[in-house]
Structure formats: C-alpha cells, structure tokens
Amino acid sequence: MGTDPKVHTFEDVAEHNKIKDCWLIISGKVYDVTPFMDDHPGGDEVLLSATGNAIVLQNLSTTDTKLKGETTEAGKDATNDFEDVGHSDSAREMMDKYYIGEINMSTVPLKRTYVPPQQAPYNPDRTPEFVIKILQFLVPLLILGLAFAVRHFTKEK
Numbered sequence: 001m002g003t004d005p006k007v008h009t010f011e012d013v014a015e016h017n018k019i020k021d022c023w024l025i026i027s028g029k030v031y032d033v034t035p036f037m038d039d040h041p042g043g044d045e046v047l048l049s050a051t052g053n054a055i056v057l058q059n060l061s062t063t064d065t066k067l068k069g070e071t072t073e074a075g076k077d078a079t080n081d082f083e084d085v086g087h088s089d090s091a092r093e094m095m096d097k098y099y100i101g102e103i104n105m106s107t108v109p110l111k112r113t114y115v116p117p118q119q120a121p122y123n124p125d126r127t128p129e130f131v132i133k134i135l136q137f138l139v140p141l142l143i144l145g146l147a148f149a150v151r152h153f154t155k156e157k
C-alpha cells in the first residue's frame with residue numbers, strides 16, 4: 001500500500017510561487033514544474049505569468065465554462081490559458097512527473113465576483129439631450145403661437 005498523497009493548502013502553493021518556485025494547481029492536483037521551466041516548449045514566461053500566486057486549473061475535463069478564465073483573490077484560473085494551447089496527450093502524461101500532491105480545495109479562495117461601482121441611477125429625462133429635444137419641439141410651437149397671436153391682434157376688424 002502506498003502512502004497517502006500530501007495535501008497542500010492554497011497558501012502553501014502561493015508561498016512557493018512567491019519565493020522562486022513554480023507550483024501549479026491543476027484539477028485538484030499540485031505540480032512543481034520548477035525543474036521543467038527551462039525545458040517547457042512554451043517557455044518559462046507563460047508558466048510564471050499564468051500563475052499569479054498560484055494557478056487553479058480546475059475541471060480540465062468539464063465543459064462547464066462558468067469556472068474558466070476567472071480570477072481568484074490570490075491567483076488565476078488558467079484553464080483557458082492551458083486549454084487554448086491545446087496541450088497534447090504526451091504533455092498531459094508528462095504532468096505525472098511533476099505531481100507533488102493534492103490541493104485542499106476548501107483553501108482555494110472563492111472566485112472574485114464583479115461588483116459594479118455605485119453610481120446614480122440613469123435617468124434619461126434629466127440628460128441635456130432630452131432638454132434639447134424638448135426645446136426643438138417647443139420653440140417652433142411658440143413661434144407659431146406668437147405668429148397667430150400677432151395676426152389675431154393686428155387684423156383689421
């Protein structure tokens with residue numbers, strides 16, 4: 001019987017990425033790709049830039065797009081980045097070599113939800129455009145009314 005895999009916390013992974021390592025969280029598993037960085041065909045830059053503090057590559061096999069491409073408080077869900085590259089099966093097999101344990105998913109920060117900035121409710125009746133439209137309608141009417149009034153009072157009895 002083998003030993004249970006080590007369970008890492010998100011903070012643990014983030015700490016390693018802050019120092020000098022490159023730890024990835026992919027489908028609930030943790031990979032230390034630090035020794036692979038120089039040999040990664042896509043280069044080390046993409047691995048590093050995709051981490052934030054820690055990469056959360058969740059649900060690689062799922063079609064649920066809700067989880068993809070969203071940031072967390074301390075990292076990034078790089079599922080889109082990873083999938084967009086279209087890694088080969090051999091690349092996925094290679095991952096086993098860098099596997100260092102599982103992630104405690106309850107320590108992964110919740111995805112940040114977008115909170116729209118507070119602003120006054122939009123009132124179309126108050127905009128300058130609306131005032132101009134009213135004036136464009138009223139001014140000709142006023143001129144017409146004035147013309148009728150002048151004619152009425154100046155016409156010979």
Ligand code: HEM
Pocket residue numbers: 024031033040041042043046047050055078081082085086087088089090091092094095098
């Ligand atoms: C354990 C994780 C990873 C492994 C083992 C891995 C492995 C590989 C391998 C073997 C290739 C060569 C092409 C292939 O066989 O698919 C590749 C290419 C590439 N990978 Fe990764 N990769 C990993 C993570 C990532 C991540 C997180 C990114 C972020 C965007 C990334 C970006 C790329 C890019 C841009 C290429 C180059 C594609 C090309 O120019 O043809 N990889 N990777």
